[in-house]
Amino acid sequence: MSASKCRKSSEVRIEPSLNKSEQEFVARRRISVLQSLQKLSTPCNQENVPNIALLGSGGGQRAMVGLLGCLDQLDKAGLLDCVLYLSGVSGSTWCMASLYQEPDWSTKLQTVKDRIFSRISGPAVSLKDKFAKLKKYFKGKDHFSLTDVWAVLAVTTFVKEIDEHTLTDQHGHNNKDPFPIYTVIDKTCKQRNNGDPWFEITPYEAGYSLSGAFVNASTFGSQFHQGSRKSQLNEFDMLYLQALCGSALADELEIMKMLWQKIKELFQQKDLVLEEYKKDQQERSQEAKGKEKESALGINLQGGFKVKLPEINVFPFKDSNSASVDKCYQMLMNLVDMNLAVLNGKDPSALDESIRAKLNDLSGGQSQRILDKLRPADKTLCMKNYTKELCNFLTDQINLWPFDAWMYICTCMDLWIWGRNYNFLHDITDEAVPSTLPKGDTRDYIDAGLLLNSPYFSVLRKERNVDLIISLDFSEGDPFLTVKDAAEMCRKLNIPFPQVNIPNQDIEKPKDFYVFKGQNTPTVIHIPLFNVVNCGDKLEDWRKKYRTFQGAYSTEMITDLMNVAGKNISNCKEKLMEEISAAIGQKTCSC
Known part of the structure; x- marks a missing residue:
C-alpha cells in the first residue's frame, strides 16, 4: 500500500501537525494567557x-503531592493561567488525572486541591x-497485563480511588485549563535503542x-491492521492510564517484591x-443451562444453522468439593x-x-509428572519455571474467577508483561514511520x-512552538539528571535545546532556580524539589523522609x-515573571 493511499483511507493520522482539536484548544488558551499577563501588568x-509548558517529573506520590503544591502556589501568584501545556511523567500524571476530573479545575483550584488532599489522606480503597x-x-x-494489576493493587494505594472516567x-x-499531555515510552524502542520511544496521550490523540x-x-x-480498525475495544479508563504512566517506582526487584506482596x-x-469463586461457578452454571435450553428449542444462533454448543464444565475439579478448592x-x-x-x-x-x-x-497420588517438573526448592530455586509449571497444572484443575486471574497474574509476573496493547501501526506503510513500529500486532x-x-519530548515537538519550559523536578537522586539527559538526547536527535552547565558545588546542594538559554532554543527553567533554599541545612532529612518507594x-x-x-x-515568583517577560521580548524581536 502506498503512503498516499494509506493516509487517505486510514484511521491513523501520520503527519507532524497538531490535531485540529488541539489547535482550537491552544487558540482559546492563548487568549486566556494574554488576559492573565495583562492582569500581571506585563x-x-x-x-x-509566549507558549509556556509546565513539566512534572516522575517520583511516585512525592511527585503527585509536589506538583499539587506547586500548582497551588502558581495559582496564588496569578501565574497558573500563563501556562499553555501541562505535561507529566509517572507520579505527576496521578496529580493531573485527579485535577482533570473536575471541569475547568484551574478556575477553582483551592476547592479542587482540598478535595484531592482529603481523598489521598483518607481511607484506602476496599x-x-x-x-x-x-x-x-x-x-x-484482550490484553491483560501487570499494568492492570498495578493499577488495582498499587496505584489505588496512593490515589485512594478507582477512577473510571x-x-x-x-x-x-x-x-x-492548560492542555494536558500524559507520557509513556514504547518498551521495544527503548530496549533496542531505535524507532521512536516517546509516546504521548492527550484527550484527543x-x-x-x-x-x-x-x-x-x-x-x-483497539485492533488495527494497515491503518484500519478491525475491532473496537472499550476506551481505557483513568486508573489504567495512571498505571500505564506510573509504574517505575523502583528497580525491577523492588517492583516484583511489592507486586507479590500486594497479590498476597x-x-x-x-x-x-x-465467595467470588462460588459466584462465578453459579454464573457458569446458569450460562450452561441457558445454552442447553436454546439448543433444545432449536434456536438458530449463527447463519441460519444450528450450532453445536460446546460442553461447559461447571465443576472443573474431578473431585469438585470444598476440600479440593481449599x-x-x-x-x-x-x-x-x-x-x-x-x-x-x-x-x-x-x-x-x-x-x-x-x-x-489433589491428584490421588497421580501427580508424579508435575512433581518431577518442580525442581527441589532451595535458595537458588528458579521460581519462574516453578511458578509456570504449577500454574499450568492448576489451570487444568480449576478455571474460574478469581483463580484463573490469580494464575494468569503469576504468568505475567514470569514473562514481565506490562502495558500490552494492540499496535495501531500494525503493517502500516508510510515512510514517515520508523520501520520497527509496524512490526507485530501488539506493543x-x-x-x-x-x-x-521528565516529559521534555512531548513539548519539544516543533509544532507546539514552546518558548519557555518550566521543569518541576521531583526525581530521587541526582537533581539535575533529567535536564542533563534531555540536553544530551536532544543533541543526538538535532532538536533545539539549550546547553546545560551545572556548577560543581550545586550537585550535592542544589539551589531552587536554574535557567538555561540558547540561540533559537526554548528557555528551560529547572526547579529541584528539595534544595538549600526551601530545606536549609536539613536537605538530606527531607530526601530520606520522602523516598520514592514507600x-x-x-x-x-x-x-x-x-x-x-x-x-x-512563592520564593521564585519574581524570577519566573522575569523569564516570562524575557520570552515575550524574544518573541517580539522574532516577529
Whole structure:
C-alpha cells in the first residue's frame, strides 16, 4: 500500500501537525494567557504571547503531592493561567488525572486541591472494590497485563480511588485549563535503542511524538491492521492510564517484591476469594443451562444453522468439593510466599514441601509428572519455571474467577508483561514511520521515567512552538539528571535545546532556580524539589523522609510536602515573571 493511499483511507493520522482539536484548544488558551499577563501588568499582545509548558517529573506520590503544591502556589501568584501545556511523567500524571476530573479545575483550584488532599489522606480503597475492578479488567480486555494489576493493587494505594472516567469524557470540560499531555515510552524502542520511544496521550490523540503517528484517544488499544480498525475495544479508563504512566517506582526487584506482596494481601482474604469463586461457578452454571435450553428449542444462533454448543464444565475439579478448592487455594498462597521468600533471600523449602503434599493429595497420588517438573526448592530455586509449571497444572484443575486471574497474574509476573496493547501501526506503510513500529500486532508501553524522568519530548515537538519550559523536578537522586539527559538526547536527535552547565558545588546542594538559554532554543527553567533554599541545612532529612518507594503518606507528610514544594514557586515568583517577560521580548524581536 502506498503512503498516499494509506493516509487517505486510514484511521491513523501520520503527519507532524497538531490535531485540529488541539489547535482550537491552544487558540482559546492563548487568549486566556494574554488576559492573565495583562492582569500581571506585563506588556504583551496576541502575536507575542509566549507558549509556556509546565513539566512534572516522575517520583511516585512525592511527585503527585509536589506538583499539587506547586500548582497551588502558581495559582496564588496569578501565574497558573500563563501556562499553555501541562505535561507529566509517572507520579505527576496521578496529580493531573485527579485535577482533570473536575471541569475547568484551574478556575477553582483551592476547592479542587482540598478535595484531592482529603481523598489521598483518607481511607484506602476496599479489597472488595479492588476485586471487582480486577475482574472488570481481567474479563473485559484482550490484553491483560501487570499494568492492570498495578493499577488495582498499587496505584489505588496512593490515589485512594478507582477512577473510571476516560480521557474523552474531558472533551469540552477543560476549556479554561492548560492542555494536558500524559507520557509513556514504547518498551521495544527503548530496549533496542531505535524507532521512536516517546509516546504521548492527550484527550484527543495517542501516538508517537517525534514520528507524528497518531490515533484517536478513544480507539487507542483497539485492533488495527494497515491503518484500519478491525475491532473496537472499550476506551481505557483513568486508573489504567495512571498505571500505564506510573509504574517505575523502583528497580525491577523492588517492583516484583511489592507486586507479590500486594497479590498476597488481596488474595489472602480467603472468604472473599471463595465467595467470588462460588459466584462465578453459579454464573457458569446458569450460562450452561441457558445454552442447553436454546439448543433444545432449536434456536438458530449463527447463519441460519444450528450450532453445536460446546460442553461447559461447571465443576472443573474431578473431585469438585470444598476440600479440593481449599487445597488449590493453599497451594497458590504458598506459591506467592515462595516467590517472596526467594526474592528476600530466604529458604522456601518448607513451602515447596507443602505444595508437593497438596499436589499429591489433589491428584490421588497421580501427580508424579508435575512433581518431577518442580525442581527441589532451595535458595537458588528458579521460581519462574516453578511458578509456570504449577500454574499450568492448576489451570487444568480449576478455571474460574478469581483463580484463573490469580494464575494468569503469576504468568505475567514470569514473562514481565506490562502495558500490552494492540499496535495501531500494525503493517502500516508510510515512510514517515520508523520501520520497527509496524512490526507485530501488539506493543508494550511503560513508564517514561525508565528512559527520561521528565516529559521534555512531548513539548519539544516543533509544532507546539514552546518558548519557555518550566521543569518541576521531583526525581530521587541526582537533581539535575533529567535536564542533563534531555540536553544530551536532544543533541543526538538535532532538536533545539539549550546547553546545560551545572556548577560543581550545586550537585550535592542544589539551589531552587536554574535557567538555561540558547540561540533559537526554548528557555528551560529547572526547579529541584528539595534544595538549600526551601530545606536549609536539613536537605538530606527531607530526601530520606520522602523516598520514592514507600507506602502512602500520612496527612502530616502530605501537608509538609505540599508546603515545601510550594515554596519553590512563592520564593521564585519574581524570577519566573522575569523569564516570562524575557520570552515575550524574544518573541517580539522574532516577529
